[in-house]
Amino acid sequence: MNVHMKSVGAARYVGERTPRKEYGRLLTGRGQFTDDVRVPGMLHVAFVRSAVARGRILGIDTAAARDMPGVQAVYTQADLAAVPVTFQTFFFTPAEAPVTLLADGRVACVGDPVAMVIAESRAQAEDAAALVEVAIEEETPVVTIADARTGPLVHPDRDDNIAAEMGDEDSREAVQPLLDGAAHVVTMRVRHQRIAQSPMETRACLASPEGENEMTVWLGCQSPHLAARYIAQVMGLPQEAIRVIAKDVGGGFGLKNIPWKEEMAVIAAAKLLRRPVKWIEDRFEALTASSHAREQDVTLTVGFDGDARLQAAWCDYACNNGAWPMGEDANVAVHMFMWPCYKMPAYGFVTRGWYTNTMGLGAYRGPWAMESLVRETLLDKAARRIGIDPVELRRRNLLYLTDQPHTSTLGVPVEDITPGECLEKLVANVDFAAFRREQAEARKAGRYLGIGVATYVEPTGAAGSMAPMTGETVHLRVEPTGKVVAMLSTHSQGHGTATTMAQVIAEQLGVAYEDVAVYEGDSAIGAFGPGAAGSRQGVIAGGATWRAAQLLSEKVKQVAAHLTNASVEAITIEGGIVHVAGAPEMSRSLREIAEIAYGEPGRLPEGAPTGLEAQYRYQPPPMTMTSAAHCCIVEVDAETGFVKILRWISAEDCGTVINPGVVEGQIAGGLAQAIGQVLLEDMPYDARGNPLAATFKDYLMPTISDVPDFEYLHASTPSQTIGGMRGVGEGGCIIGPPTLVNAIADALSPFGEIEELVLPLTPARILDVIEQRDVSGTRAPAAEAKSAAPIVEEAPLVEAAPVASSSIDGDWAMVLKTPMGPQEMVGHFDTVGATVSGYLEAPEGRQEFSGGTLAGSQLRFEMKVEKPMKITLKYDLLFEGDAVSGKCKMGMFGSAKVTGTRA
């Protein structure tokens, strides 16, 4: 099938800057956001939140609040426990920390919801909430990653503060000799600040019980389908019990991937009260109590040969998960996507997520973006160190189309990525040599200009790899009026899907763009899709609409051919008119055809269904790669440390561009967030665990004055999907930060290196480099820097009482906690002297081993497995009486914990 086939003579819409269908509604204040919805009898919620980061709740006195005017209920977890909710992650796996709707006996961060007051107005609810007295016995909080390594437990029932981990210190053994032998070894440490997601519309939920067991939920979300599925699943309700509506949503970014504690508490309260209940998060809550993002501490070390070619790399990554992450995360994607666009022979990593007593971590536009930031800033540092142009260094190491197919050392295959081609397009459009002359002249005058380049690839349009990442569906029909209606699985929080999908349909069907109406934003419309998550809707739903419109076109042609005694091949559709080749007098409007198709079945071909409808669910290739190269030019004021962005050029390859305006809007929005992250935004915590930026006076969002006019170059290499699109939703937020940091570092190069990148690069931190002293007062003390070095965290093996070797013989019921979830199995061991053989048996089959060694009560053995890939599993178990515990090293996937008891 030629996926780029166009209807003959059809108007071109794909590739045009078609005005957005959403403009009129949104720009005249007629959008329908959750807070615009009012239902009769609606009540309002105010949450009582913990002012203490860590501690035990001694008592909650709600008596005074209950007596306040308008108050209908005051709930604590003891009340909400009547509505069981088992929280899951976005991937529909269990949340590991025991997440409850409201605090259950303990508080784990400032802002933790402790009680909820439900009243006839929000003001009344807030008045009463102020009277709820919460007594908490405050304990020393765990605030930073360093605290988490050594401090008390955030969740008392867990063994340590490690929320998730992958990779392995041992894998350093493989790369260390290569690093030792490298001509140049360059290290980059990045300390990324904590980000408050700050969508323009804060979180919002209105839950309205209907009938016996049903509920309509208006929700600020990224997919009503996913939200409905999530709510039904975590509450153990049937699918039809929950309908989620989200017509307009003012930004999601990952924060609204799933409903979290507050939204689920509102739904539970509505169920208990049997009244509609609304909660609109205020900006104070949004900044301090919505899931935060980033806060990572990363050290990357890379070896180069004498020709500046990559030899090997090692990375130690840690991120602060907070207390209640929306899915425990060690961010393995950082490592998976660190090198697929480069020729990197060897890579090892260890990566951990840590629980702390801070607000939980959520996904944020390009959650793995750290790979581009640490890699691209390191490459520029290396270029300066080696004395080679940064563009040339990338040319020597990037994968061009002629180098593909290629598989990265971590097994990521690429066959059509174009980071090199994007870089060449950039270089062809930006006169680097002229800039270097201008830069040299400016320096003589005491002006410091800098240019930065960065390249990357990004996985987009993922489908089929994880539970929610599915294909997308379009239901399409020509109404009896001749107008076209599309019902989509997509959702827009500003993504313009109603526009881009209508463009595809109009072009493929041969109708006017204005005659296509797109419906989405309601779980009762369309079909399952995870919505705006992972830069996927243009890729997958674009392919679905592309194909569905072709299918519908064929139906129209069959009816028209039958009516006119022509062949199907002779029929064309253009501008909503159906033409017959060579017989212009036979032309009919789509409306005439539709009226017959719906109302006069006798005139249709034998056996043809009535109406004009088509449906297509598109399952694309598992992943579609997007590439880009960006360039930024800045001037740094050496007196004040201020950065002015003079020019920013994006050369991206998102394949077929459906609407350049929408694509450029996505890139610009991501770049604005990038500028915020590099220069302005910061959510610091004090030592007691208080968030310090509680209003927009202190949390500095980039404004229109801080964001330049961007220039865009589109490379447009079609992908292998129907339509040839590639995702572009997250790219700006991923490649923007290293591009800007590299430009600043280039400007600062006469003064010195940004040895350690601490974000944001405030004017004070820039003066640190210019003046080579601690102006900012935030340069990391040497002692703290050491704590980020790879540390071996072997659990100290407790000297257990020696057990007779034969006592481990027999069957053990064991659980292996893999990154994909816990796996139950039976372990059988037979000892002969100090040698052990046996097998592990799981529902999938039995795997035998031999040659294990038993030393005292410690058993070590290895087994090779083929699936999901060839790796050697190394078990290290300690037996104590009837209990066994230890870990299993799983190659690059790191270590998994093993626990068990005698069967």
Add this chain to the structure above:
Amino acid sequence: MKPAPFDYVRPSSVAEACRILDEAGGGATVIAGGQTLMPLLNLRMSQPFILVDINGIAALKGVARVEGGIRVGPATRQADALRDETLARHLPAFTRALGHVGHHQTRNRGTIGGSIALGEPAAEMPATAVALGASIEIASVRGTRQVPADAFYVGPYMTVLEPDELVTGIVYPDWPQGHLVLFREVAQRPGDFALVGLVGALALEGGAISRAGIAWFGMGPTPVRARQAEAALLGAERARIDPHAIARAAVADTAPFDDHHASAEYRRTVGQRVFARALSETLDLRSAA
């Protein structure tokens, strides 16, 4: 984010406003433009029993020439003051600084008196009043008084204003025709409060500095008058002024603090630098730049 309950009154005269403030016994708060107070009310960081809206008091609005100076009514909108030709002609430092207060939208509502009475240490208007030698007119049922601006501020958001008192005017003394404006503000985004800023006026007579009024903002718990720099400038021949020495003297009067936007060391370092640059540019000391 809803304010705690309060009563609302809208007096039509200063006397009526003073009577309400007196009867409230400290439980009343005055609202003019509300650009700071409304967020504080919504965050419940301010919980008055009575909100006294002074927007209906005509006597508190407008700009007028008075004996020896210009009187600005505290309820005058910042946007109106920014367009005022009398202020622009006679007090260019005032107009220059006012252009950095907030944004177009907030200046349409925000007032001069609101900014003066709030006492945000990193704000432009309090420092401008200190630098230009303004005095604050204050009324209460107990009578009226005048307080020099540099005695008005006692700490962050703290002034000598008693709970029963109302600011009724800010009187800026005349400065000689042709006096020079000293202004520089370093803020992370346009419209933000300053990391460090300075504002002042310099008058020259026969090639020497005859009058100097300079104050810092963002450099201490209150606006900070650069007294040592003023003293060093007074009587100095323009051509002989060393801007770096004056800047060092100016910073010596400050007491900046650390916050998560900038360190005290940054404020001192950059303050001294921008002071020297602003001074040499204002006095056209090309050699020193």
